[in-house]
Amino acid sequence: MFKELIERFRQGHRTAPFPPGPEKFSDRYLGLPRLTGAPLAKAAAACPVGALSAADSALDMGRCLFCGACAKADPAAVEFTRDHRLSSGSREGLVLGSGGTFRASGEAPPDLRRLFGRSFRLRQVSAGGCNACEADCNVLGTLAFDLGRFGVQFVASPRHADGLLVTGPVTKNMELALRKTYDATPGPKLVIACGACAVSGGPYAGHAETLGGAAAVVPVDMFIPGCPPHPYTILDGILRLINGDIV
Amino acid sequence: MKLFGPAELAALPADKFFTQLSASLSDGGRAAAYFASPADGGRRLCAALAHDRAGRLELLLSEPLSDGFPSLTPRFPQLHLFEREIFELSGLRPEGHPWLKPVRYPAGGPDPGTGDFFRVHGPEVHEVAVGPVHAGVIEPGHFRFQCHGENVFHLEIALGYQHRGVERALSAGPGARSMHYAETLAGDTTIGHAWAYCGALEALSGCAVPPRAQVLRGVLLELERLANHTGDLGALSGDVAYLPTASFCGRLRGEYLNMTALICGNRFGRNALRPGGVDFDLEPARAAELLRRLEDVFRDTEGAVSLLWDTASVTERFENTGPVSRADAAALGLVGPAARASGVDIDTRRDFPYGPYSRYDPPKPGRGDVYARAYMRWDEIIRSVRLIRGWLASLPAGPLTAPCGAPASDSAAVSLVESWRGQVCHAAFTGPGGGFLGYKVVDPSFHNWQGLALALRGGQISDFPLCNKSFNLSYCGHDL
Numbered sequence: 001m002f003k004e005l006i007e008r009f010r011q012g013h014r015t016a017p018f019p020p021g022p023e024k025f026s027d028r029y030l031g032l033p034r035l036t037g038a039p040l041a042k043a044a045a046a047c048p049v050g051a052l053s054a055a056d057s058a059l060d061m062g063r064c065l066f067c068g069a070c071a072k073a074d075p076a077a078v079e080f081t082r083d084h085r086l087s088s089g090s091r092e093g094l095v096l097g098s099g100g101t102f103r104a105s106g107e108a109p110p111d112l113r114r115l116f117g118r119s120f121r122l123r124q125v126s127a128g129g130c131n132a133c134e135a136d137c138n139v140l141g142t143l144a145f146d147l148g149r150f151g152v153q154f155v156a157s158p159r160h161a162d163g164l165l166v167t168g169p170v171t172k173n174m175e176l177a178l179r180k181t182y183d184a185t186p187g188p189k190l191v192i193a194c195g196a197c198a199v200s201g202g203p204y205a206g207h208a209e210t211l212g213g214a215a216a217v218v219p220v221d222m223f224i225p226g227c228p229p230h231p232y233t234i235l236d237g238i239l240r241l242i243n244g245d246i247v
Numbered sequence: 248m249k250l251f252g253p254a255e256l257a258a259l260p261a262d263k264f265f266t267q268l269s270a271s272l273s274d275g276g277r278a279a280a281y282f283a284s285p286a287d288g289g290r291r292l293c294a295a296l297a298h299d300r301a302g303r304l305e306l307l308l309s310e311p312l313s314d315g316f317p318s319l320t321p322r323f324p325q326l327h328l329f330e331r332e333i334f335e336l337s338g339l340r341p342e343g344h345p346w347l348k349p350v351r352y353p354a355g356g357p358d359p360g361t362g363d364f365f366r367v368h369g370p371e372v373h374e375v376a377v378g379p380v381h382a383g384v385i386e387p388g389h390f391r392f393q394c395h396g397e398n399v400f401h402l403e404i405a406l407g408y409q410h411r412g413v414e415r416a417l418s419a420g421p422g423a424r425s426m427h428y429a430e431t432l433a434g435d436t437t438i439g440h441a442w443a444y445c446g447a448l449e450a451l452s453g454c455a456v457p458p459r460a461q462v463l464r465g466v467l468l469e470l471e472r473l474a475n476h477t478g479d480l481g482a483l484s485g486d487v488a489y490l491p492t493a494s495f496c497g498r499l500r501g502e503y504l505n506m507t508a509l510i511c512g513n514r515f516g517r518n519a520l521r522p523g524g525v526d527f528d529l530e531p532a533r534a535a536e537l538l539r540r541l542e543d544v545f546r547d548t549e550g551a552v553s554l555l556w557d558t559a560s561v562t563e564r565f566e567n568t569g570p571v572s573r574a575d576a577a578a579l580g581l582v583g584p585a586a587r588a589s590g591v592d593i594d595t596r597r598d599f600p601y602g603p604y605s606r607y608d609p610p611k612p613g614r615g616d617v618y619a620r621a622y623m624r625w626d627e628i629i630r631s632v633r634l635i636r637g638w639l640a641s642l643p644a645g646p647l648t649a650p651c652g653a654p655a656s657d658s659a660a661v662s663l664v665e666s667w668r669g670q671v672c673h674a675a676f677t678g679p680g681g682g683f684l685g686y687k688v689v690d691p692s693f694h695n696w697q698g699l700a701l702a703l704r705g706g707q708i709s710d711f712p713l714c715n716k717s718f719n720l721s722y723c724g725h726d727l
């Protein structure tokens with residue numbers, strides 16, 4: 001018992017404040033992209049997943065892997081900020097035009113925010129993907145992020161849940177399980193698509209083995225881009241959904 | 248990372264191939280990979296055999312086959328899943344395979360988790376089915392337990408839910424997405440798989456990776472090991488309801504990931520490795536910051552983990568739970584810390600040194616229970632920290648990358664990396680133009696899932712979470 005207390009004393013209180021300060025992100029972290037307005041042809045040619053469209057001068061964050069290849073190919077055309085707030089309530093909202101400013105969005109309607117604002121239980125469904133998004137959801141439960149302080153919790157059964165957080169492109173082999181889990185969740189319910197795969201198919205977009213994202217199977221209320229999204233991006237998305245524009 | 252030129256890729260007639268394969272396996276060879284790849288006039292079998300203690304990698308190729316071939320699984324159980332996979336992907340039937348079921352349930356066949364399961368019959372025997380959607384935030388898989396009361400007679404694991412066609416897509420490369428496929432084969436093994444992929448390409452193109460890049464890759468790979476081992480020790484602790492270590496390690500795992508982000512911006516090491524080298528430098532100030540953080544976090548890890556070994560209620564639950572004997576581990580071809588914990592003394596970093604590894608000295612083998620698998624993680628944490636310290640103390644100067652040209656045509660490369668779960672094996676075959684004819688990925692989980700099933704035999708069903716965490720295998724790395 002004493003050993004535990006000594007170690008607890010030594011390691012101290014580690015729960016980080018929210019919203020996070022910039023020191024929480026590496027100086028090399030790639031957050032919200034910005035199009036400068038310069039022609040995108042060169043940057044678009046470097047993109048492995050077709051997230052950049054030179055014709056429309058647009059960057060689809062829903063497809064983006066945040067690999068930085070575009071900014072490396074043409075630093076004059078694409079820049080990355082360290083803003084981690086990336087979520088959107090609509091799929092189109094993730095498409096950035098040049099010059100425009102992006103503002104994270106996606107709050108649920110007022111009646112649902114009243115209902116879930118202080119207590120929101122999520123069932124996570126992993127449906128393809130690489131398990132990195134799941135890892136960054138899991139980390140929200142650690143004492144550093146302390147998800148519980150916001151009244152949010154991942155629960156074991158859809159019967160106990162107010163919504164789903166889906167990761168992965170939804171493989172054909174997970175389609176039925178996702179549908180059943182959704183059906184087993186009592187309404188009203190909210191669905192979060194977390195990570196490039198769940199938003200757009202991610203690196204597997206176009207693979208016949210997958211359905212190209214959660215929205216192919218269930219209605220999605222919140223899209224959180226990233227490959228994988230930073231835990232603070234996920235946290236920001238979840239809280240934005242149930243509390244509105246908090247920060 | 249070994250290149251096999253056209254001259255070394257002579258195909259053996261089927262009978263010679265199987266004789267040679269059997270001889271090598273009887274002689275202590277371990278199948279690092281065994282698969283079918285396209286060849287003129289059908290499909291040929293390829294076996295990459297690791298003679299671990301001799302440090303010798305052998306590649307056997309058969310002449311094209313058209314229908315069946317003799318199953319060697321009854322004699323060499325380590326081939327059981329490989330042969331099932333060959334059947335599923337190529338249609339070549341391993342005649343005499345004792346349990347020829349789908350591996351990943353690709354479209355057009357039965358639905359995942361359906362079909363026959365091994366069953367125990369008797370008046371008091373019951374079956375427990377779990378998954379694909381589990382209670383925690385984890386990947387999908389289906390588990391069937393044959394139980395007598397609390398006791399488990401047999402566990403059968405059916406996977407494939409994460410099958411997203413990533414190996415198939417890799418085989419069409421190399422292309423713009425290939426590197427991203429490699430990095431997402433198993434997200435928690437981003438560096439391990441990225442390195443194996445880069446290694447294969449570099450071998451094929453004759454690219455010599457600069458020493459500085461090799462060392463930086465080593466730092467990233469050991470950080471990946473530190474993060475996962477620390478996280479798993481915390482999870483094991485949580486599973487025996489010992490919460491101090493569980494909560495300490497949950498945070499500490501994140502700190503190791505943040506060190507990876509310090510180097511490359513991404514917590515999993517995405518975009519850090521590229522064929523030819525690395526994409527990020529570790530300037531002196533950054534290296535100093537990394538070392539400072541490493542020492543701090545390691546000190547906290549040591550404090551958190553040593554509580555486990557000093558707490559009787561923890562050791563009592565770890566000891567003698569989920570034992571896998573040395574003989575079983577060797578027969579099944581287990582790899583990584585799970586194998587070492589069962590007394591199988593293999594480690595790619597020592598047996599097939601690559602990059603910055605030289606004279607790596609793995610921990611003493613264990614006796615095969617959850618305790619041994621947990622303690623092995625701790626032993627490896629200590630060694631990873633030592634490796635990183637040593638590398639940072641004398642970081643080689645020089646370039647971060649060397650040009651990696653087009654792959655040689657009509658060649659093959661086998662790339663072995665010791666990821667935190669064990670050996671990652673990638674095998675690439677190129678055609679006349681240097682494009683891939685086939686690309687095979689073997690995640691360590693592919694070898695080890697059957698080890699978990701065996702660990703449960705004769706145990707209690709309530710020990711499943713604990714045994715599962717002690718292996719912590721990848722579903723997506725298996726399902727590809």
Ligand code: SF4
Binds near residue numbers: 065068
């Ligand atoms: S950062 Fe996004 S848009 Fe840029 S190249 Fe990578 S995936 Fe494409």
